[in-house]
Amino acid sequence: MKVINDLFDYENLKIVQDSDVFKFSLDSILLSEFVDNVDKSKMILDLCTGNGAIPFLLSYYTESKIVAFEIQKYIYELAVEGTLINRLENQIQFINDSVIHIQKYFPGNTFDVIVANPPYFKYQENSVINENECKAIARHEITLTLEEIFKVVQYALKENGCFYLVHRPERLEEILYFCEKYKIIAKKIQFVYTKNDNNASIVLLKCVNHARNDLKVLAPLFASSYTSYKNIFRK
16 A cells, blocks of 8 residues: 655655555665765766655755666656655656666766665575565566676766665675776775674675775664664764
């Protein structure tokens, strides 16, 4: 069933969701908060926007132009509806296509900042995937792989532009391999623990296009210690 919810505790922001197919998660909030302040003259690209949570959250902090790709038509329509409700249609542009086709819409080296909350799980013939197609595409690399994300970033990101990624810690070795392969160098890593007695369940990375190697691993963040995530990395 489609509903309109408050976007967590971000004042005056709404999100259109359908519990049967897609709902935004803590990952989207943390990734949006992890992005450094962006000047309004800059261009931002969201690779796997879903129902638009990340662009809406970024609009809380910046007036930058934001372009967001979503391959699934119905989920894209939820995002567009949210844009109109939030009166952000002049700032945020949603595109209903695979971001693999970005060259049809923009020349290379267009964006100053790229963000991605992509499918986390590899897709193989023996993979156990959700019977709901929308959820399966959001969670598994059925239409977009990790390496394809890095190829898009390599094409679209300006020299010294920043790429912010949220993913699963168990994919970190592979992520760092692609960082090195495509010269999108990891500069900052944040591990997030959603339960104090468990291993990290989320990893956030800030990467810079053609930067020097100077990686910083930040102190662990325990998400359950917070009731609000606003400005969590901006203190």
